[in-house]
Amino acid sequence: MSKLIDEEKRKEAAASLLKEMEATAARMRELIVTMPAHDLLGYIYAQYMLKAMAVQSAAEENGAAEGHDDLIGDNQFLLEYVHAVLASDVAPEDVSFDEAQCTELFELSRQLREQAMFFAMASSADKKTGVFGPDTADIEFRAKSNWVLLRGNRYQVLEGEFYSYVLAPHNDMLTEVYGIGAADIAAGFQGMADSARSGHADAITDMKRHFDAVQAFVASFDGPEEEAMEAWLAANGEQAQATRRAMDDMLRGGIANVSRHTMLPPALLADLAFRRGEETDFFAPGDYAGTPYRTLPARKKPLIQLGEDFYAIDPCFARDAGYRALLFNLLKRRPDYAKTFKDRQKTMSEAAFADILSSQLPNAALFQEVYYRDPATKQWAENDTLILIDDVLFLVEAKAGAAATIASPALDFARHAQSVQDLVIKAYKQCERFFNYLNSADEVPLYRLADGKNEECGRLRRSDYRVLVPIGLTVESFSPFSTYCKELAEITPLLGKHPFVSLSIDDLFVLKRFLPTPGEFAHYMEVRQAVAGMRRAHLFDEFDHLGAYLKKNRFDLDIADQLRGGNATMVIWDGMSDIVDRCFEGEDWESSPFPTQAFPDEVLRLLGALNATRARGWLSAESRIRNLGEEGRSNLAKMLSDLRQTLSLHPTRYFMLSGDDEPLFIWLQRHDQEIFWAGVNDKASAAALVAKVPDVIGVLVEVNSDGAFRAARPFPVRIPTTRTSANDHIYEDATRMSQRTRVLNSNQPNKPVPAAKARKPGRNDPCPCGSGLKYKKCHGR
Known part of the structure; x- marks a missing residue:
């Protein structure tokens, strides 16, 4: 009652x-x-x-x-x-x-x-049930409050870039209908944003310049001030008109006059x-x-x-609603363009992830419109974009329609939610179908459609990939639903371990600036995916996730601790995007450096060498290094610096960094020494036995005579579980190591490894690093 x-x-x-x-x-x-x-x-x-x-x-x-x-x-x-x-x-x-x-x-x-x-x-x-289960009341409140409060959830200075990209597929039709192409329309929308952002300041600057010019003229005029003013106006009609425009901008809303401040027809x-x-x-x-x-x-x-x-x-609705309003009216004027429009939107959205993030995905294997037989239905199925880079797999399902809805959440919350849920759930289901296919055999074939027939274009093994990220991509951001949809009962980690991530093209233009290298981007996506799998943990949008990553690195672990502690029913992190927001505020934003996580120079050099070499497993090695906290990064830097400086006395050095249950074995070697992989592997195995840690990643670093890291190659470290005659020498070496004060070869003899033991493997021999690949496909590349 x-x-x-x-x-x-x-x-x-x-x-x-x-x-x-x-x-x-x-x-x-x-x-x-x-x-x-x-x-x-x-x-x-x-x-x-x-x-x-x-x-x-x-x-x-x-x-x-x-x-x-x-x-x-x-x-x-x-x-x-x-x-x-x-x-x-x-x-x-x-x-x-x-x-x-x-x-x-x-x-x-x-x-x-x-x-x-x-x-x-x-x-x-007090709403206990709904599309978001027990969190429906909170999410409905946030949907309603955001409907009232939230505007312009994009960065004004990036408007031109966004519009230029998303309108480019329709350039010919836009030119035909409006007499102006995609690039010029994009410039017009950027002009709207710039006028709203800096119009008053520009008008004040213009007024001061005009005032100073008039004052100088009057001071030099030989006659009464009134005559001087009349003479100035007669001689400077265009400048006088500019002065009136500046006054209008300042006092009568002229900064909002897009007819004046843009060239849009x-x-x-x-x-x-x-x-x-x-x-x-x-x-x-x-x-x-x-x-x-x-x-x-x-x-x-x-x-x-x-x-x-x-x-x-x-100004914010000019940006938030402008894109949809423009395309709606384009099709209203040219309904015959609807089919071509839909096809072009599809092509643009499916290519966007790999296109915009091309610097973050160097030499990635890219498959678009991937076909396969669904193991459940036995029918042919298709997915949009599959991206394979090192041991990371991105599956991107793109939705070309507008993400935002103009249906009010107060009038019908279920309908409001459903309009954006559809974008997420449909993409999720398509990703789920592909992941189930990938899990149906040790190796699965991929097909492409050619001349109406499906022909094999590649093969894929799930076991080759450490990270698998299913992504739903929309043209526009539709926060907060994109981050809240993980509360839906239908959204669970694929194959029980790969959470689904929702992104927008809007987001990608920001992410590419703050995460410029493949290692940074891949590591962010790992952490971002972990948070995407946490129910009852909410950050408002992608920029809050990015800000949390830049400030705290493994913020997923912090959130997990908060959810475990006390009786927290929900964890909300607010305002984390401020570090990102500030980067787009100043006039010199393009030339100012973007914030990044702090690494000692020595560690940055190692990451740079891994990125430059890009040997198989390099993203895994980068991930392990980037997982380190401040103390771990400092320790790694000190060990690298200390041992690197002794390479003039010792041809090789090594050490084990074993904190946080993510051990790293580092082997430093003078570049003029040939790599003896058997010795490297055995030493790494012995060090792992001493440290008593599992899942060790090894990194072999070649160092030039000037101390520069010439190359860095990851390799898997095999840790023996049973002592045999074949590995007895590894156990003996581990015993010798354990008697030292540190797990590193501080007393290595100052002589190179005998050349006979350093025989280079044949191209078709197994790679001695232990990857299981042929030498020509691994370290022989």
């Missing part, structure tokens, strides 16, 4: 908040429609700049920009409502600007935003814009009328036409 009473109270609270929201929204509409649009925009933008300067000043004094996020959120929320009213109401004949009404409008906007958040809590609380802008009074749904009678829980007009068309010009009133 008490639960029923609580449920009734919750419903009553939600209903009361809904009425309050509707009343607040109606009053905001009344105020906005009675004021001149340009003056209102200018006032809102100016107030934002003044408050931003105050926040910046406080940050410089206190060391933290407190209130900055709230300032941005409040400003954008109000601008969305200005857009909604202008789209919904024709301009009345009698309008006047009233600063007191503007003050009331700011307060109402803050109030409505607050009411919407309380409604999200009241309408979502009117036909394209018109397709992205509402005319005054054109939108009829947002304020129509019914539940949620005019509240943030209806679909804001800016989600449908991000621009507004005022007179002959087009305005991006809220």
Whole structure:
């Protein structure tokens, strides 16, 4: 009975908040429609700049920009409502600007935003069941709150790059319809973002330059000041016009005028814009009328036409909704292009992962549109993109459609969730089918479709791959659902051990900058995949995951500890992306270095040598090194430095680093010495016996006379389990090692290994490193 009473109270609270929201929204509409649009925009933008300067000043004094996020959120929320009213109401004949009404409008906007958040809590609380199981209440709350608060979850400076890539397949049709191609349209969207980001600062700079020029002219003019001004205007008509434009940018919302600040043609802008009074749904009678829980007009068309010009009133929706609105209207103008459009979108999205991350996937084996017989149905099945690099396998299932939905979570949460779940679950099921096929035999054939027939194009063994990452890739980010979908009952680790990861093309443009080498990217994906398999552990989006990785490295282990400790029902890490966000804020962001994890120089040199050599197993060796914490990295650096400097006295040195149950055996050797692999393997096996650690990875490093690491080759370390006559010498060596104070050959004789023992194996002989491959396919390459 008490639960029923609580449920009734919750419903009553939600209903009361809904009425309050509707009343607040109606009053905001009344105020906005009675004021001149340009003056209102200018006032809102100016107030934002003044408050931003105050926040910046406080940050410089206190060391933290407190209130900055709230300032941005409040400003954008109000601008969305200005857009909604202008789209919904024709301009009345009698309008006047009233600063007191503007003050009331700011307060109402803050109030409505607050009411919407309380409604999200009241309408979502205590839900025990749903598509996300026991976490449905929390996820529904977050979906509703993000619907109200979250805008522009991309970096403004990357807009041109994103649009250039995703519009390129449609370049010919865009040119035909709008008279402008993909690259120029991308530049236009970047221009919108740049104007919103730095338009006020640019206008202030222009005004100061023009003022200084006028002052200098007046000072040198021989006559009254009024005549001087008239003379200057007569001689500098173009500069005077530029001054008026700068004034308009500063005081009348001119920074939002995309007709002025971009070269996008009117036909394209018109397709992205509402005319005054054109939108009829947002304020129509019914539940949620005019509240943030209806679909804001800016989600449908991000621009507004005022007179002959087009305005991006809220800069974030110009980016978030622009892509879908543009393609929707392109197909509306050319419905005959639908089939070709779909095919091109599919091709673009399937190629995106390997294309954008080409530097992170050097010499990877790439299979697109992989065919095979499904072992369950015996029918031919297809997967999008298979990428094989060293011992890492990426299976990418791309979904070319827009990820975001414009259906409100308040009106129908199940439908809202389903529209994005479909993207995840469909990709997951396709990955699951392929992984089951891969697990159906020791080796499976792969096929490609050629002239209507399936012909074999490769063979694959699951045992060859240490890391297998199934990925669902969308064009746009659709956080937070992309990270929350792991709570769905259907989403479990494939084959019981390979969690599914959801990414977007948006994400890839950021990841490639922060993880520039194959080793960095592969290791991040290992850690990211581990977190993807943790239910009840939530980070908002990919950039929070990236920030957590840069700050903490193995943050999956930290989260696992938190989930184990106490009675935590859910672990949420918030704000981890700040280290990433800051990199895109300054004007010089392109030339500034991106943050990276800290490694001692000696370890960086070793990682660089592994990356340069890229012998089989190099990503495994890099992963083990990157797993090390600060102390482990320091210890590794010291051992490398100390022993490297003694190679002038000893042709080879070695040591074992055995912390954290991920041991490394390092063999250093002068480059002018031929490698005696049998001796290397035996020494590594003996060291492993002494350290009593399993799963040792060995790395042989060749060092030049100047101390530079010329090459670094991983090799598997075989650890004997039973003493035999064949390995008796290894056990004897282990006994000698155990009597020393350290597991390294500090007393190695200063003479090279006899040449007779260093016979180079034949090309078809088994590689002496122990990989099981022929020498020509392993270290003989």
